[in-house]
Amino acid sequence: MITLHGFAASNYYNLVKHVLLHKELPFQENLIYGGSDELLVISPVGKVPAITTAQGLNISESSVICDFIEETYPAMPLYPENAGERAVVRQIMKISELYFELPSRRLITYAFTGTAVPELVATEVRQVLSRGIIALNHLTKFSPWIAGEQFTMADIYVYYVNTVVKSIASSQLNWEILADIPGMKEWDVAMGKSDIAQSVEADRKENMPEFMQKVTLQMKASNESPNKS
Numbered sequence: 190m191i192t193l194h195g196f197a198a199s200n201y202y203n204l205v206k207h208v209l210l211h212k213e214l215p216f217q218e219n220l221i222y223g224g225s226d227e228l229l230v231i232s233p234v235g236k237v238p239a240i241t242t243a244q245g246l247n248i249s250e251s252s253v254i255c256d257f258i259e260e261t262y263p264a265m266p267l268y269p270e271n272a273g274e275r276a277v278v279r280q281i282m283k284i285s286e287l288y289f290e291l292p293s294r295r296l297i298t299y300a301f302t303g304t305a306v307p308e309l310v311a312t313e314v315r316q317v318l319s320r321g322i323i324a325l326n327h328l329t330k331f332s333p334w335i336a337g338e339q340f341t342m343a344d345i346y347v348y349y350v351n352t353v354v355k356s357i358a359s360s361q362l363n364w365e366i367l368a369d370i371p372g373m374k375e376w377d378v379a380m381g382k383s384d385i386a387q388s389v390e391a392d393r394k395e396n397m398p399e400f401m402q403k404v405t406l407q408m409k410a411s412n413e414s415p416n417k418s
């Protein structure tokens with residue numbers, strides 16, 4: 190049985206969890222937070238999520254995990270058969286990660302601490318997000334799914350990328366980012382109504398108080414560190 194390592198407040202953990210649930214694969218969850226010694230044994234850079242396969246192989250990085258699951262358990266496929274169409278799906282996933290999730294993540298500390306985002310940082314984040322919007326407007330279809338008629342890995346990937354975009358970037362920049370990609374807001378709402386997404390969201394909400402407590406303690410320890418410059 191697969192073991193999924195991480196915590197439910199993580200959007201990338203939830204992404205992998207959604208894939209496992211979609212494919213109806215048996216798995217168990219191991220609650221573990223980033224940076225711990227236990228996690229470093231499983232994930233080389235101490236990031237979540239990670240999985241341990243039924244054969245005992247440890248794999249980290251969400252896109253790598255998703256591809257492993259797809260290749261090992263091809264039933265209920267999440268990639269098109271056509272190589273070109275698969276490439277488009279992977280483009281959407283990669284662009285959403287690099288030009289949506291990563292720039293939005295730069296604003297997390299400001300959101301958690303309630304401090305204003307410096308204008309230089311806000312400008313840089315807006316520029317990267319704008320590049321992502323242009324690219325995704327070229328690639329996405331929403332007919333009805335993000336890459337066309339087939340529900341794919343890109344639907345799951347972008348949905349969980351968007352949780353950070355909506356909750357962090359949009360609020361910190363006062364910008365309804367998803368609205369700049371026609372069809373994305375409606376698709377995002379529809380994705381959130383699925384039984385799997387609602388189950389994953391319920392687990393996320395349950396984990397949030399513990400996660401926030403750990404974040405608060407980490408920030409306090411960082412501020413009190415004698416090595417802090």
